[in-house]
Structures are given as structure tokens and as C-alpha cells.
Amino acid sequence: MAGTGAGSAEGGGEEVSEGVASGPGARGGAVGVPGGDLVDREWSLDELAAAYAYPEPEPGTGGPQPWLRANMVSTLDGAAQHDGRSQPISTAADMRIFGTLRALADVVVVGAETVRQEGYRPARARAEFAEAREAAGQGPAPAIAVVSASLDLDYGLPLFTSPSVPTLVLTGAAAAPDRIAAAEKAGAQVVIAGDGVGVDPVRAVQALAELGHTRLLTEGGPRLLGQLVAAGVLDELCLTISPMLTAGDAQRIAGGPSVAVPKRFELVSLLEEEGFLFGRYRRT
Template sequence: MEQLIGDTPGSPGSLEWLAQAYAYPSGAGRWLRANMVASLDGAARLDGLSEGLSSEADKRIFGVLRALCDVVLVGAETVRAEGYRPGRVRAEFAERRAAAGQLPAPVIAVVTRSLELDLSAPLFTEPLVPTVVITTVDAPAGKLARTAERADVITAGTGSVDLPLAVAALTERGWRRQLSEGGPRLLGQLAADGLLDELCLSVAPLVTAGDSPRIVNGPQIPHARPMRLVSLIEEKGFLFTRYLRPTEPDRSPSDPALT
């Protein structure tokens, strides 16, 4: 693994090195980053799943980003398709999380309007920390009651989930280090609402064609939002990029409350 842009000290590829390379910005308050993978021609999935686009290094970074965050924000469609499981404890990050006042594992927060969820799945029956479900105020009462028996429910918006309200509710619980893992429609909504502070995009050296969605899937944003490249890592032809909003501060690993 080699860092082509950026100057992270240490041994490239090690967990400690990756934790520094992807440390949350110091003093940033609430920070929402997205982690996605795409093919060279922009596909967000291969054969319906992101797995086919991934690599060993991509999975290593995926695990580090989870270990650094307070909460993982994910759409219900992705939960169903990818068979999501609860966040787990990473022994290598236990002291770091404790020092930062974080829970032992990240919270998984599922965004869903329909509440079409398998409440018998491990995500709801075996979480170390309670899974959160974010839905609408006018969600079906029966489904809402059943979901509340297995998860911590947040209601935000009527008709469709109001993501600014949802993100604010997560922040109020002290979960400031936020990570979105998609899918593309959720990321499209987050981008359209101006909530995306950072994009970590893994680019797979594959050309897939087909009709897979882009990583951000939704109506065109009225004003294209520029991003600033702050890190570029390469391994076996895969590129791991990190983009920040251009007006945001540089990443600094010196703040233990955010690293």
C-alpha cells in the first residue's frame, strides 16, 4: 500500500497508519463522511452487490472507518441486499474508542420509510449496542410498534425521512462522528441536503458497464458541489481517495476527542 497524495507518518497499510490517514477532522463538531466503492466506469454494484467491486485493502479500510465512527447511517435497501449485521468490537481500537468516550462498537442506524425490515435478523436480535431505526412520524403504527420492540426508533419528517432532522437527532445523542455506507439513494439525499462533509471513494480497476447506479443516485443537485482531494492511496490497482468539502479544516490526528 502506497500513499500517493498525503503525508501520513508510520507504516503504510497498518491499522494505526490507516487510523491516522482517516482520522476525523479536529474541532469539526458533527462530521458526516460517506464510504463507497465504484468501478472505473462509475458502477456502484456488480451483480447487484458492492462485494464484487471490493478488495482486501478496501475491506481493511471499511473496517477502520467503522472503528473510528460513532454511528453508521445506512438505507434499508442496502441492509436487506447486503445482509447487514451489528457493529462489532475491534480489539485493536478498544482503547482508542474508550479514550474518545465512544461506545465499544458503532451504532447501526437504518433509514426506512416503509419499515420493511427483518426484525428477526442478527442486526436486531444480537447487537452489542441497540440498532437505531430512523423513519417518518406517519409510519404505519403497527410496524412502528413492532420495530420499537427491537430497536431504538427515531422519527423525522412526514411522508419521507427528513435527513437534516435525523442527522441532528443522532448528533444530539453525542454521535458526532457519522459514517454513511449508502446505498446510492441515501447518499443522493444526503448530498442534496448539503449534509455530506467527506467522501471516501474506493475505485476498483474494473470496467463493468450494465445498469448499476452511480454511488450518488437521485435528482441532479442544483449546484454541483466541489470537493478537495486530501489523500490518495494505491494498492494492487485499487485507488482509495478521500475528499473533503473545500472550506473544511484539514484532518488533524492530534485531537483525541475526534480520533
């Protein structure tokens, strides 16, 4: 296994020859040892949490500012899904990072269609991160925030019947009152984040921040991510490149209308395991 990247190694603080070289997951990663040799080992959850930590507040900003990161996976030929789901193109290391990113977040923002297709469940409290979350002033698990204009949701799902923290539903002010009432009756907290039927991405970020959720994570799907990109509210992209080819007409990681000028992001770190690449990019 090998890895490359720019700058010094984030997470374990161990610098290796030829830039960053590390592996995040199930089998291990190449890390530096005296003499310049590389040794395969698994990154600890603490190291991953440090590597993917949210930025510290800038001095003079008056406290934490909202930071929205996305976590997505794509095949070599650009498919974000196979048979409508992301799991077939993922790997154990990808899921390890997936769990770490959730454990660092205040809230996970997800589109209603992704909730349906992926069979979303509530985020679970993980003992490994309990102390760190408490020290950061976070609850035991992140809330899930579902973005839906129609509020056509199955309130019999565990996401609504048995969450460890109440599920949020983001919608517009013009959403049908009876569907808002149904969501609230199911125990969801409805958050208005738009003047029309749909959700305004800028308003959504602001509304979540007002609820105390400044460490934001979105897991898509492609339509929602495209809206966030177009609105200019995405700060960071954590992208897994899966060494697979699927062909077909699967969606890319971001859909919808193209932006007038491509958004430029810079590479922060790049990890590798068994051909899977785990890139972290921030907007410039």
C-alpha cells in the same frame, strides 16, 4: 505499488518523494525511507486510524459538531455494485479501510434497501480499537442506524436480534404506528427525523448528534447518498476506485435527482494498492 496525493502523508507521518505515497491494506504500501527509496509494507491499523481521523472541534464551537462521511466503492465505469452487491468490486485493502472507518465512527447510517441486499450485520467490537474508542468516549462498537420510510424490515436479522449496541431506525413522524411498535418490540430504537413519512437528512444528522453521535459514517446505498448530497449534509467522501469494468446498468454511488449546482469537494489524500485507488475528499 505506487501512490500519489496532495500535501504531506497522513497517518504514519512519513513523507515521500512526489507527494503522498502509501498503501493501506493487505499487501502493503510505498513509504519513504532515507535516500528516497520506496519500500512496500502494510500500513498498521494505528496509522490508518490516524490517516482517517475525524476533524478536531473548531475553537469556540462548544464541543464536537456532527461530521458526516461516506464510504463507497466504484468501478472505472461508474458502477457502485455488481449483481446488486458491492463486495464483488472490492478488495482486501478496501475492506481494511472499511473496518477502520467503522471503528472510528459513533454510528453507521445505512439505507433499508442496502440492509436487505448486503445482508447487513451488527458492527462488531474489535480489540485493536478498544482502547482508542474508550479514550474517545465511545462504546465498544458503532451503532447501525437504518433509514426507512416504510419500516418494512426483517426483524429476524442479526442486526436486530444480536447487536452489541441497540440498532437505530430513522423514520418520519407519519410512519405507520404499528410498524413503529414492531420495530420497538424487536429492540430497535426508533428515531423520528422528519415531519412526513420519509426522513429529512438535515433532521437525521441533528437527531443523531442529539443522541451523542457526532462522528457519522454512511455506507449508502446510492439512493440514500444522493439524498444526503442533495441536502448538503455530506462533509466527506471516502471513495475507492476499483480497476474493474462491469458495463450493464448498475447504480452509481449516488442516485436520485441531480443538484442544481454541482457540489465541489477537495482531495485530502490518495492511496494506491494493486491498481485500487483510495481517495478522501472534503467539501470546500
